[in-house]
Amino acid sequence: MGTALIFLGLLVFSAHLFSMIFSKKKIPDVLLLLIIGVLIGPVLNLVTPEDFGSMGSVFTSVTLVVILFEGGTGISISDLKESWRSTIKLTASSFLSAAVIVSVICNFFGMDLLNSIITGSILAGTSSAVVIPLAQHLKLSNQTKTSLILESALTDVLCIVFAFAFIDAKLMGNGLNVGKVAGNVLSSFVLAILIGFTGAIVWASLLQKIRQLRNSMFLTPAYLFIIYGVAEVLGYSGAIASLAFGITIANMEYFNFKFLEKYQKNKNLKLNDNEKSFIGEIGFVLKTFFFVYVGLSIPFSDFHSIMIGAIITLALFGVRVIVAKFFSPSSANSFDKSAISVMIPKGLAAAVLASVPEQLGLPGGESIKYITFSVVLFSILLCSILILLIERYPRFAVAMQFVFRQKGGFSKKSKTNNPNPSDKTANQTTETPKELNETAEELDETPEKTDII
Numbered sequence: 001m002g003t004a005l006i007f008l009g010l011l012v013f014s015a016h017l018f019s020m021i022f023s024k025k026k027i028p029d030v031l032l033l034l035i036i037g038v039l040i041g042p043v044l045n046l047v048t049p050e051d052f053g054s055m056g057s058v059f060t061s062v063t064l065v066v067i068l069f070e071g072g073t074g075i076s077i078s079d080l081k082e083s084w085r086s087t088i089k090l091t092a093s094s095f096l097s098a099a100v101i102v103s104v105i106c107n108f109f110g111m112d113l114l115n116s117i118i119t120g121s122i123l124a125g126t127s128s129a130v131v132i133p134l135a136q137h138l139k140l141s142n143q144t145k146t147s148l149i150l151e152s153a154l155t156d157v158l159c160i161v162f163a164f165a166f167i168d169a170k171l172m173g174n175g176l177n178v179g180k181v182a183g184n185v186l187s188s189f190v191l192a193i194l195i196g197f198t199g200a201i202v203w204a205s206l207l208q209k210i211r212q213l214r215n216s217m218f219l220t221p222a223y224l225f226i227i228y229g230v231a232e233v234l235g236y237s238g239a240i241a242s243l244a245f246g247i248t249i250a251n252m253e254y255f256n257f258k259f260l261e262k263y264q265k266n267k268n269l270k271l272n273d274n275e276k277s278f279i280g281e282i283g284f285v286l287k288t289f290f291f292v293y294v295g296l297s298i299p300f301s302d303f304h305s306i307m308i309g310a311i312i313t314l315a316l317f318g319v320r321v322i323v324a325k326f327f328s329p330s331s332a333n334s335f336d337k338s339a340i341s342v343m344i345p346k347g348l349a350a351a352v353l354a355s356v357p358e359q360l361g362l363p364g365g366e367s368i369k370y371i372t373f374s375v376v377l378f379s380i381l382l383c384s385i386l387i388l389l390i391e392r393y394p395r396f397a398v399a400m401q402f403v404f405r406q407k408g409g410f411s412k413k414s415k416t417n418n419p420n421p422s423d424k425t426a427n428q429t430t431e432t433p434k435e436l437n438e439t440a441e442e443l444d445e446t447p448e449k450t451d452i453i
Helices: 002-025 029-043 055-073 077-108 113-122 128-137 142-172 178-210 219-233 238-250 258-265 273-296 303-327 334-342 348-359 365-392 394-403 434-444
Strands: none
Touching: 002 029, 002 273, 029 128, 029 273, 029 365, 055 128, 055 142, 055 219, 055 238, 055 273, 055 348, 077 113, 077 142, 077 303, 113 142, 113 348, 113 365, 128 142, 128 273, 128 365, 142 178, 142 238, 142 334, 142 348, 178 219, 178 238, 219 238, 219 273, 273 365, 303 334, 303 365, 334 365, 334 394, 348 365, 365 394
16 A cells, blocks of 8 residues: 555656646657556556456546536637637537548458447547647647637547447447437537536536635535536536536626626636636646556557557548648647647547447447557557647658648747737747748748648
């Protein structure tokens, strides 16, 4: 027990060190935490997922809830209004293209058609637990950051609904009920949002009294867990409810409810800085253990599945580049599009869904699980490495510029929404390394008709 506690303490200190390294050296902390998990798990066999028992799944769910809520509190209604159209385009195109390419590859390697489609549905989303921390560290425009956060939450729901629909079709042998799937998707989104929104209104009206209690700081996360649990028990998306709760509680000034006027006058409706900091600390610790847990949960016993997983991962990133090129937010510059093109890691939803076919006795379920786990590992590793290359190495940034090329060169900072177009200083971008500037200048000298985007 003493050794375990020493390890936990060192892990938290290491996480802070990794976060500092990410800020200064642009080496993602997610990558380093994942490597620790792989070392203590599959490599050295010091810890296994079975050691955590049922608490492992509870822990991953709690991590997802807190990260989604924290991400939601960073989204403003104005950004949401600007981003919802681009988010829908990005989400739909990314989900559909990923599902198709995974299904085709699995079927090519001998998996039957319906199992291939199930695997495609499981691996078509992006991981909120990976995307949100990375997006918050990068210098992205607000619209791009909002689109990535919303995409990660929305695709979790799509993965769950479509995966279970195809699993049911496989088990029952009576085909796919399209109307039922559409109804499940719609109800899961709308009613989950309603639960999160209503829960936020109730909590906002109680915040002033709650703060008068001793040791009340943890009550907001506790209430968040209740919101998530209620949505899940009712058969809707707890993830979407958590995100909606975070967005609503952070933007209460946009909602003009008469019964809340007395609280609005005192500005007690929103979370204060101490509460936000406390939730941020919780999210940081949970994220630390989550990625170590993911690393130690990856099996390396099936080489064939690992090979297929590696091929799928490369194909997913290739398709994502095309999606980012044509379906990124209109305000996204070259750097934003480059970040979007690599933001396709798999995580909690995929890992949980991967075990369902085997648990239900679906033929080929074990193969689905091993392939999915391999893609989870490779996609997080590749995403982290590519983010590092985009952030730190000018030569790689220039290479990405040829794909996402636009007039004005490769910018690491989006232009601000300047109300005065004549004020050029407000729209300047951050300086790039000398080598990148020289290449950008050479590219700008080419005829304007060569601009792709």
